[in-house]
Amino acid sequence: MGRAEERRARQRAGRRTRGGRSTNGGRTGIRRFLTWRKLLGTFFGVVLLGMLGFVILYMVVDVPAGNAHAQQQSNVYKYRDGTILARTGEVNREIVDLAKVPEDVQRTFVAIENKSFYSDKGVDLKGTTRGVLNTLAGKGKQGGSTITQQYVKNYYLTQDQTVSRKLKELVISLKVDREKSKEDILAGYINTSYYGRSAYGIQAAAQAYYRVDAEDLDVAQGAYLAALLQAPSQYDWAAASDRGKRLVTERWNKALDNMVEKGWLEQADRRALKFPVPKEPRPAPGMSGQAGYLVEAAKRELEQQFVREGMTQSQAETLVQAGGWTFTLNIDKKKQALLEKAVKDELTSKLDPKERTVDGDVQAGAVSVDPKSGAVLAMYGGVDYVKHFTNNATRRDYQPASTFKPLIYAAALEKDAETQDGEEISAKTVYDGDSRRPVVGSDVAFAPPNEDDVDYGDVTVQKAMNKSVNSVFAQMGVDVGMDDVMRTAGLLGMDVKGLEAVPAQTLGSMGASPLEMAGVYATLDNHGKKVKPAVLKSASHKDRAVDLPDPVGGQVVERSTADAVTSVLTGVVDDGTGRAVRDPRQDVAGKTGTSDENRSAWFSGYTPDLVTSVGLFGEAAKDRKGEDGKKVARGSQTSLKGAAGGGRVSGGGFPARIWAAYTFDAMGAPSEFDLETDQGAAVSPPAEPSDSPSSEPPSAPASSASTSPEPDRETEEPASPSTEASTPPTDPETNTPPPTTSQSPDPGEGEETPDPTTSTSPSASASQSAEQPPALGAPDEG
Structure with a gap:
């Protein structure tokens, strides 16, 4: 090959590969297939295909007739044995013309749901696209639909979260x-929406929430x-919970503020609204x-x-309320009757609201679970769903108090925590x-403070649990680390989201429900495997299958931890604040609790096969003035002091007696705990500590946190203490022997509470006057 030919060959090769590109601008390798022209062409092709597909969809999808939601079916609720508990579903709906709804009330719905309603084309393309993509990704929970879309979903379609349904929408x-005017669409929306309280449509909602017709609603009520x-x-x-009230108030304010923004409401009028x-x-x-309560x-x-x-x-509430469901509950009809009887026999039959105002304030809640x-x-x-709407078994607005202490001990065992001077925490550790x-x-x-400001001196963890000594568990919480305490509480089943990990939480100062505490104690009873109590056994519908989660999950704390806590809690029953429930034939573990200012009292306890949590709550039955002359608002938390003519209501009193009356009738043959632990009262109660120094270092300068409960010293009603050891104890309210076989009911730790001027614990009194109610006056923990 001559030089001229070689030069021409090099020039041709250079044009093909100059700068890594071919002479026509392409790239080598895979890049030649990903040119911007090809990508752009592909994009426009997809867009055109999508547009074509939408046009076809638009042509083939017609506006259907109203769906079956307009002919709502009943829901059927059954006990676990198949017998009928209740039927619900009679449609509470009355269609009203939009002209009968005040214009400013109409606009509250537009302001909060779809400000552009009067000018848009009925759809929110951005929101719908987001919804489709998230549905494909399995994320769901997409809002942002226009009023028109929500009306279409309510009246023409279903609540299903599927791509096809969203495209049809x-x-x-x-x-x-x-095809329809904005007025017709808005009327359809407010008349088909579900407002809660079994109310469909604005007329039913106006009556359900404000006892007025829709035409008489004002703008604040409409918002x-x-x-x-x-x-x-x-x-x-x-x-609503406190969070629910905060969120709906924020939405109420937003609706009115948006009305001002749109020029539908004067700012001065807005400021005047409450x-x-x-x-x-x-x-x-x-x-x-x-x-x-069971249905809800x-x-x-x-x-x-x-x-x-x-x-x-x-969407979930609307789907359930639409009807056609058969609910089978886990509720055992016989046990349900026994629990109701126990509450009546041990509590409500002894209350007389006409005689004592406080008796009308007593609310009871209880949950029993198979662990x-x-x-x-x-x-x-x-007492009755039609008289008291709030379910006391599921409400979370009262403190669980010292029923939280076992969770602190569980956290200590899980972490292998040590005291300040390096001693591993166990039932024998001295504080x-x-x-x-x-x-x-x-x-x-x-x-x-401890209850009644009692100084216990050196005390083992076992005895501190028995007597519910606040100072010991406050220190233990710090020794473990409050972050770890709250984490363990969450693992066991408490809702601790948003709670501060501070020492004050060791007193059980958060909110909790009997349902929640039953789950926590069931997890301990189940050797550390998570139990999330389930009321619902199954739910079936001809158009939808439902797979409910298994109430029993995996191991959340070590078996040795759960069993050690159970072992320690048997000591609370045998020799502590829970003695009202002890029975020599049956293994029982449990914990009492009484909150700040005696607003709640608890007993959460269990046998190997049955867990029950009982709570009493002080809730003002009506507006009135308190003893200090200040207003007590209906529904506010108030003290239980003096209920049934007694003194302070403790966890070892009414709650424990309800627990015992129910449990010993509801359980089968006596059984024993199968525990894998070498500590706690079920194994061997630790010996009393000697006069050796406490495991704690010298105390820091005294300081009392503002969240500390006030040590409320009270006397029993009426009290005439007897010290005659030969007099057998009886139930002063029924003049009958106590509910347990051979033991006297525990009046709370007050029976063994030493004089606050001493630091030693005298032995328990041999007996108690029959005139002194053990269920009422027992000072319990804070």
């Missing part, structure tokens, strides 16, 4: 917006009803007694399952049990 919404639609049950003021607290609900007929609890569990599957709360299956076998929600002793090692000063 988009097409039908476009067609409905073209509440509009805000309610996002989550009717959670935002119902009568049953939140319109709804009236108490009127439960549906046939829901009296415990039936209403079952519905709530199914709704929660749908929310976990991706629905919004509002092996997680089934809720019995539930007591209150300084003096009242108001400042905790050591905490960044937050805390010095809680």
Whole structure:
């Protein structure tokens, strides 16, 4: 090859590969297939195909007739044996013309749901696209639909979270917006939406929440009803948690502020508006007694399952309320009757609201669980669903108090925690049990008082649990680390989200429900395997299958930890504040609790096969003035002091006696705990500590936290103490022997509480006057 030919060959090769590109601008290798022209062409091709597909979809999808939701079916609720508990589902709906709804009330719905309603084309393409993509990704819970889309979903379609349903919603919404006026669409929306309290449509909602017709609603009330639609049950003021009340108030404010922004409401008028607290609900007929509480609890569990599957709360409630469901509950009909009888015999029959105002303030709640299956076998929600709407078994607005102490001990065992001087924490570990002793090692000063300000001196962890010594468990919480304490509490089943990990939590100062505490103690009873109590056994519908989660999960704490806690809690029953429930034939573990200012009293306990948590709550039955002359608002928390003519109500009193009366009738043959542990009262009660120094270092300067409970010293009613050892103890309220076989009921730790001027514990009194009610006057823990 000549030089000229070689030069031409090099030039041709250079043009092909100059700069790594071919002469036509392409790249070598895979890059030649990913040119921007090809990518752009592909993109436009996909867009065109999508547009073509949408056009075809628009042509083939017609606006259907109204769905079966307009002919709502009944829901059927059954006990676990298949017998009928209740039927619900009679449609509470009355269609009203939009002209009968005040214009400013109409606009509250537009302001909070879809500000562009009067000018848009009926769809939110961005929101719908996001919903489709998230549905494909399995994320669900997508909001942002227009009022037109929500109306279409309510009236023409279903609440299903599927791509096909969302695409149909988009097409039908476009067609409905073209075929109907905005007024017709808005009327359809407010008349088909579900507002809670079994109310469909604005007329039923106006009556359910404010006892007025829709035409008589004012703008503040309308804004509440509009805000309610996002989550009717959670935002119902009568049953909402503090968080629910905060969220619905925020939405109420947002609706009104948006109206000002749109020029529909004057700023001066906006400032003058006050939140319109709804009236108490009127439960549906046939829901009296415990039936209403059980029905609502079952519905709530199914709704929660749908929310976990991706629905919004509002969609879940609408789907359940639409009817056609058969609910089978885990509730055992016989055990349910026994629990109701126990509450009546041991509590409500002794209350006389006409004689004593405080007796009208006493609310009881209880939950009984099978620890092996997680089934809720019995539930007591209150005296009557039609008289007291709030379910006391599931409410979380009262402190569990010292029923939280076993969780601190569990955290110590899980972490192999040590005291401040390096001793591993066990049932035999000795702490300084003096009242108001400042905790050591905490960044937050805390010095809680013991009940009645009693100084216990050196005391073992076992005895501190028996007597519920606040100062010991406050220090133990710091020794373990409050972050670890709260983490363990969460693993065991408590809702600790958003709670500060501070020493004050060792007193059980958070909110909890009997259902929640039953789950925690069931997890301990189940050797550390998580138990999430389930009211609902199954739910079936001809158009939908539901897979409910297994109430029993995996190991959340070591078996040795759970068994050691159980062992220690047997000491509370044998020689502590829970002695009202001891029976020599049956192994029992449990813990009492009494909250600050005697607003709640608890007993949570268990046998190997049955866990039951009982709570008493002080809730003002009506507006009145307190002893200090200050207003006590209806529904506010108040003291239980003086209930049934006694003194302070303790966890070792009414709650423990209800527990015993129910449990010993409901359980089968006596049984024993199968424990893998070498510590605790069930194995060997630790010896009393000598006068050797406490395991704690010298106390820091005294400091009392503001959250410390006040040591409320009270006397029993009426008290005439007897010291005659020959007089057998009796139940002063029934003049009968106590519920246990051969032991006297425990009056609470007050029976063994030493004089606060001493630091030693005298032995228990041999007996007690029959005139002195052991169920009432027992000072319990803080």
